[in-house]
Amino acid sequence: MSLLMVVLETAVSMFIVTLLAYGLYLYSVKVTKSFSRKTREKVLIYACGEDITEKEALLADRHLFTTIWNEVFKPLYDSLRGKVHTGILNDWFFWMFLALIIAYTIIIVLGGVSG
Amino acid sequence: MEIYPPLPPIMIHSLALAPVTAIVSAFAMPLIGLTIKNRKVWDAFALTISTIVFILTGIGYATVRYLGKPFVYLLGGWPPPVGIVYEVDEFAALLGLVSAFIIWLVVIYGVKYFDSNEDGMEWYYTMLLGLEAGVLGCIYTGDVFNVFVLFEVLSITSYGLVAFWNRRGECIEAAIKYSLIGALATTIYFLAVTFIYASLGTLNMADIAAKIRGLFFPVTGEPYGSIALGVGLFLALSIWAFTVEAGVAPNHFRVLDAYQVSPSTVAALLSAVAANVGFYLLARYLITLLSGARAVETIVNAGLLIVLIMGLVSIIVGSFLMIVQSDVNRILAYSSVLNYGYVCLAIGLATPLGIIAALFHMINHAVAKTLIFLTAGVYVKASGTRRLDGMEGVGRYAPITSALMVIAALALAGVPPFNGFVSKLILYEALLEVNLAPLVIIIVLSSALSLLGYLKIIYHAYTKPPMKDYGKVEPPKAMLWPMIILAALCIILGVASPWIYDMFIEPAAHTIFETDKFIEVAYEFAEKLLIGVRI
Secondary structure, three states: OHHHHHHHHHHHHHHHHHHHHHHHHHHHHHHHHOOOOOOHHHHHHHOOOOOOOHHHHOOOHHHHHHHHHHHHOHHHHHHHHHHHOOOOHHHHHHHHHHHHHHHHHHHHHHHOOOO | OOOOOOOOHHHHHHHHHHHHHHHHHHHHHHHHHHHOOOHHHHHHHHHHHHHHHHHHHHHHHHHHHHHOOOEEEEHHHOOOOOOOEEEEOHHHHHHHHHHHHHHHHHHHHHHHHOOOOOOOHHHHHHHHHHHHHHHHHHHHEOEHHHHHHHHHHHHHHHHHHHOOOOOOHHHHHHHHHHHHHHHHHHHHHHHHHHHHHHHHOOOEHHHHHHHHOOOOOOOOOOOOOOHHHHHHHHHHHHHHHHHHHHOOOOOOHHHHHHHHHOOHHHHHHHHHHHHHHHHHHHHHHHHHHOOOOHHHHHHHHHHHHHHHHHHHHHHHHHHHHHOOOOEHHHHHHHHHHHHHHHHHHHHHHOOHHHHHHHHHHHHHHHHHHHHHHHHHHHHHHHHOOOEHHHOOOHHHHOHHHHHHHHHHHHHHHOOOOOHHHHHHHHHHHHHHHOOOHHHHHHHHHHHHHHHHHHHHHHHHHHHOOOOOOOOOOOOOHHHHHHHHHHHHHHHHHHHOHHHHHHHHHHHHHHHOOOHHHHHHHHHHHHHHHHHHHHO
16 A cells, blocks of 8 residues: 555654654753753843742743734634633524534535425 | 355344443443442443443454445344344444444543542443443444434433533533533434435435435335435435534534533543544445435535535634643543544545545544543543643653653644554545645644644643642553553554555445445345235
8 A cells, every 4th residue: 555655654754853853852951951040130130120939920831832823813713712612502503503504505505406 | 045144143143232232231230320339340340341342343343344245233123124224334333343442441441530439430331331322323223213313322321421520510511501402413313314204205224325326125115206305404404413413613612511521531432432423424424325326416515515614614623722722621622623623524525535534533533532531531630620730740740641641642633653643644645636735734734733732731741840749640550551552552553554554444434435235235135025025
């Protein structure tokens, strides 16, 4: 089966690339560890001298994953979360029945259904 | 001439015995619970039954493979189209076997997952065995009304399972929402059945397939009027009901809350096993029953287009919303919606390669998603919360579980050499085959996004320093072994994919297109009935 031999070859090569990338990552962590240590002075300067803890001064790292993404796709998220995924059953039924109506319309129009 | 060669009784009856054993045991469980107040006995009973059912589905699969054509089992001795029959081809037999296997592993895991003083375990097992009967019945039956009955069995038991932790308000709310929408879906499906019955005068799947193709089938007579209207309504309503069961956007809302709040074992079963029933029925109806019939060709094409669009919407919704969740089960719920999208897209293509991709991804997703839900269950149990910021570092206390979770996450994200990669690659190939290259880009992007979602879990649970001393987190062997088996399968299904593809997936997927055989076997039984009537 040629397709799956291609799959295997790709899998092995991508696996090796992943291992190499991970090795590079580990090396970079080791190298940067020495000068990336957060001293109290650094934190105080960052926080404009306010006496706050290191944890409070830092941006929650989970936001690093998604903030840029969220901002870029804000209008989409506003509709998906604010208007569709409301948790209210009535809203859910609206979207579900809309899907049913669209399904009917497609079948009637494209399918050429007639009595 | 005999329709089948002589077979040992266990091979003849195994496919019918599997759901029957499960449902009879489900009814027996509360009685056992009343008479024997010992949790270990209940565990042993459920474990024994799920093992037996798993073996029976295995024998059933071997039977169908041995025969090389669909196996028709007459319930009560009544042949089609008069009686209810099970008509099982390799596609159905393989899916039944995989479902029973997953349920068996989940039962083993659940024995230690639930505390020894957990209330209502007899009801948990009742619902779980009932769900197994519903799943297998829906997959094996050859009768569209019987699908409705077993769809109800599957739905009602899943409502009970979602509400298992019934002292928690969120579980009750999720169960009510889940049941209201589920009840609507089964009612809509019932309406669909009335339209097909009014139009064709039959409920037997082989008979429906024959009549739509203008072929003669004994006893039930000619179709009434134009079949296009009846089939069109049947198809639109069925697609809607099955996509609700499967959890495909925009019919996915109920599964999000249900997977989020229910026990990990239940979330795994609903996500990996129950959803596959919806996809199986979509493929069976759209392809085996209706595809290739000139009278309804445009209607079926429109139906396939709907399925394809819903798959695409599901992929977009699942991948976008997955990465912004902060609840581990909700991330996995959106991941399910995303993967349901892939399967739906593959079914919507209705090409041999598309169906191979759909079947392979249904199996791969079932294995990997069960694994990730079970590993997440360990974290949630140890940390006492589902929120990612409440389980920081918990994974460090359970290195084996964490390693298994990483395997599941990579498999689901489609990273080679794990199983999810292979089925996604076949899906790319299937899309390129019909010149839908832009959809390949969407799938690749959605996979990359989903990887961010899984990394979020691993990052919080493993990479971050522990918030507190979690104590002993690594689960006992009874919980660990099912997860190890699933992880091993994630690797085997990926690494040995060429062999698995040739031996199991391709032949099974091919049978969904063999409408002629599907009709022929049932016809041979029906012909006997006709001869009997003439005599």
